[in-house]
Amino acid sequence: MKATLERLKGFFGASDEVIQRDDLVFLTVDKENLVSALTYLKNEAGFKHLVMMSVADWLEEGKFQFTYHVNSHELKKDIALRVFINRDNEDMYTIHTLWPTAMVYERENREMFGINFPGCPRVEENFVLEGWEEMPPNRRDFDTKEYSDKTFFPRDGRTTNDPREYMKEKLYSEEEK
Amino acid sequence: MVNWKEDRSKFPEKNPDGTNKIDLNSHKFVKIWQGPQHPGVTGNMALELTVQGDEIMESKTHVGYLHRGFEKLMERRRYIQCFPICIRVCVPEPDSNEYCLAAAAEELGGIEVPEKAKWLRTLALEMARLANYLQWTGGQCGSLGMGTVGQWTMYLRDYVLDRFEELTGGRVYHMYIIPGGVRSNVPDGFEKRMNEVLDEIETVMNKDIYNMMFNNAVFKTRTVGVGYIDPKIMEDYGVTGPNARAGGLIKDVRKDYPYLIYDKLDFEVAHGKDSDIYTRAMVRRNDLLTSVSLIRQILAKMPKDREIMAKMPNVLHWKIPKGQTYARIEASRGEFGYFMTSDGSAYPRRIVVRGPSYTHAMSLFEKMLINANIADVAATMVSLHTCPPEIER
Numbered sequence A: 001m002k003a004t005l006e007r008l009k010g011f012f013g014a015s016d017e018v019i020q021r022d023d024l025v026f027l028t029v030d031k032e033n034l035v036s037a038l039t040y041l042k043n044e045a046g047f048k049h050l051v052m053m054s055v056a057d058w059l060e061e062g063k064f065q066f067t068y069h070v071n072s073h074e075l076k077k078d079i080a081l082r083v084f085i086n087r088d089n090e091d092m093y094t095i096h097t098l099w100p101t102a103m104v105y106e107r108e109n110r111e112m113f114g115i116n117f118p119g120c121p122r123v124e125e126n127f128v129l130e131g132w133e134e135m136p137p138n139r140r141d142f143d144t145k146e147y148s149d150k151t152f153f154p155r156d157g158r159t160t161n162d163p164r165e166y167m168k169e170k171l172y173s174e175e176e177k
Numbered sequence B: 001m002v003n004w005k006e007d008r009s010k011f012p013e014k015n016p017d018g019t020n021k022i023d024l025n026s027h028k029f030v031k032i033w034q035g036p037q038h039p040g041v042t043g044n045m046a047l048e049l050t051v052q053g054d055e056i057m058e059s060k061t062h063v064g065y066l067h068r069g070f071e072k073l074m075e076r077r078r079y080i081q082c083f084p085i086c087i088r089v090c091v092p093e094p095d096s097n098e099y100c101l102a103a104a105a106e107e108l109g110g111i112e113v114p115e116k117a118k119w120l121r122t123l124a125l126e127m128a129r130l131a132n133y134l135q136w137t138g139g140q141c142g143s144l145g146m147g148t149v150g151q152w153t154m155y156l157r158d159y160v161l162d163r164f165e166e167l168t169g170g171r172v173y174h175m176y177i178i179p180g181g182v183r184s185n186v187p188d189g190f191e192k193r194m195n196e197v198l199d200e201i202e203t204v205m206n207k208d209i210y211n212m213m214f215n216n217a218v219f220k221t222r223t224v225g226v227g228y229i230d231p232k233i234m235e236d237y238g239v240t241g242p243n244a245r246a247g248g249l250i251k252d253v254r255k256d257y258p259y260l261i262y263d264k265l266d267f268e269v270a271h272g273k274d275s276d277i278y279t280r281a282m283v284r285r286n287d288l289l290t291s292v293s294l295i296r297q298i299l300a301k302m303p304k305d306r307e308i309m310a311k312m313p314n315v316l317h318w319k320i321p322k323g324q325t326y327a328r329i330e331a332s333r334g335e336f337g338y339f340m341t342s343d344g345s346a347y348p349r350r351i352v353v354r355g356p357s358y359t360h361a362m363s364l365f366e367k368m369l370i371n372a373n374i375a376d377v378a379a380t381m382v383s384l385h386t387c388p389p390e391i392e393r
Helices: A002-011 A034-043 A102-113 A144-151 A163-171 B070-075 B080-089 B095-109 B115-142 B147-168 B190-214 B217-223 B241-245 B277-301 B356-368 B374-383
Strands: A015-021 A024-028 A049-058 A063-072 A077-086 B030-034 B046-052 B055-062 B323-331 B334-342 B348-354
Touching: A002 A015, A002 A024, A002 A034, A002 A077, A015 B323, A024 B323, A034 A063, A034 A077, A049 A102, A049 B323, A049 B334, A049 B348, A063 B334, A077 B323, A102 B356, B030 B374, B046 B374, B055 B356, B055 B374, B070 B080, B070 B348, B080 B095, B080 B348, B095 B115, B095 B323, B095 B334, B095 B348, B115 B147, B115 B190, B115 B277, B115 B374, B147 B190, B190 B217, B190 B277, B217 B277, B217 B374, B241 B277, B241 B334, B277 B374, B334 B356, B356 B374
Parallel strands: A024 A077
Antiparallel strands: A015 A024, A049 A063, A063 A077, B030 B046, B046 B055, B323 B334, B334 B348
16 A cells, blocks of 8 residues: 555655545545556556545635545555546546446536546436536536526415414404404 | 257347447337336336347436435535435435435544444444345345235335334434434333344245245246356446345455444355346345344444433534545445535535445446346346435435
C-alpha cells in the first residue's frame, strides 16, 4: 500500500493525501493523469474493484469534483482519486475500457450533471429522465421549487376554518336558527 | 433415441467484434418488452429484448420508473431529515441505508456510539437481512412458478416484521438507527419471542423449503447451469455479495472490514463455486441460516447496560465538519455504501448511494442475457437479487 501511494505521488503527480481511515485514502490527481493512474491501480497494484464513481458540484468554486473509488480485495484497502474539472462545458475522459460497469456511471452523470464523456458507448441514451430539456437536475443551481411551480398546474392551497363556526354552519341550517 | 443437436455454425450471425448481428429489417427478429409491470421483473424496471425465436440477441435495461431524486432531496435537508428519505432507497431492507448514513455522519462528526447501541444496530441489520432473504426465497421460487414457497416465506417474514414492530415501532420502515445510537432498547421478553420465530424459520427452511426448493426436480432443471456468471469478469463488472460468493470470489464486508460488532461474533461466510442460479440460491439459503445464528448470538451475548444513545446536541442544530467519507456494509444483495460529502454546513453537500444492484442489474445483466432463453429471464433476474430504486435513487 505504501509503495502504491508513493508511486501515485511520484509518477502520477497525486497530491493532497487525506488518510480518512486505516483502509481509505483520498488523493487528488490531474485530469490528464487520471486514466493512466487508474490503469496502474487496476493492472499492477491489484485495485481491481471499482466501488463507485461519483460527482460533487462545488458551485462556489466553479468546479466539479469526480471521485473514483477503487478497492483491493487482497490488501483490504481503498483508494479514492479526486479529480477537479471546470464547471463550464468541460469533458471528462471515459474509463469504460477499464471497467465496463463505468459506462453506466458515465451515462448517469452525463444526464444528471451535463458532463460529456466522449468515446463512451451508449452515453447519449437516456438513463432515468426521458425527454428532459431543462438544466441537468443534479447541478446545484437547478432550482427544484421553481421547476415544479413552472411545470405542474398550480392548485389552491388548503383552506382552514374555525371549527366552531364551521360546525355551526354545517349542522344547523338557516331555518333552525 | 434421437440425438438432436442444433447447428450453431451459422446462427447467430456475428459481427467482427463478436457481438450478435442484428438486422431488424430482415423480419427475423422481434423486439419485446419485459416490464416495467411484469411478474417476472423485480420492482419496476423494463428490459428491452431483441429476440430471434426464443433466444435473446440483445438486451437493454431501462430504469427511471421509480426515480424520486433521493440524492437531490437529501441535499436540501438537514441531516436528521435525511433519514425518512434514505430508507426509501431500498424497501425490503431499509436498515442498511440508515446505518450507512448514520455511520458516515458519525465518522465525519467524530461521534462515539455506546457499546449497547452497536449490538442493537447489528441486531436490526441482521433481522433486516433475514427478512429480505425470506422475501427473496419466495421470489426466486415464484419466478419458476412455485408460488407455494413464497406463501410460506412471506408468513415467516411477517413474524420478523412483528419483532421489528416491537423493537422499533415500525414494520417496514424503522428509522431505528440514527446518528449517536439507536432509538430504543429491546422490550421485555423480546429475546424469548425472537428465539421462537428463529426456531420456526430454521425448521421450515431446513425441512419444507429445502425439500420443496433444492430437492425439487423442476427447480434443479431450471436452475443448474443457467444464469452463469464467469468469475473472471466479476471484478470488472463490480459483482459483490452472494452473487460473487457463489462464483468463488469470497467477498463479505462483515469479514473483510468488520464494522459494529461483527468481529465479536462467530460465523462462516457462505460460498459456492458453480456460479449458476442454483448455487446462488444455496449461498443465500446458507447466509439466511448464518443470519439466524448471528441473531441468536447477539441476543445471548448482548450487554445489559441501558445507554443506547450518545450525548448529542439538538438535532436541528447539527453541523457536520467539512470532509468526505465512504461508509460501507454488507447488505443482503452485496456491498452497500454511502459516499458523503460535507461542506461544514447543516446540510449535506452531496450524498451518493452505492447500491449493489447498480452494477448487477445494468451492465452485468445486459451481458448475461445475450443468447439466453426468454423463459430464463425472470429466474436470472431474481437470482441477481436486484432492487431498482438503488439504481435510480
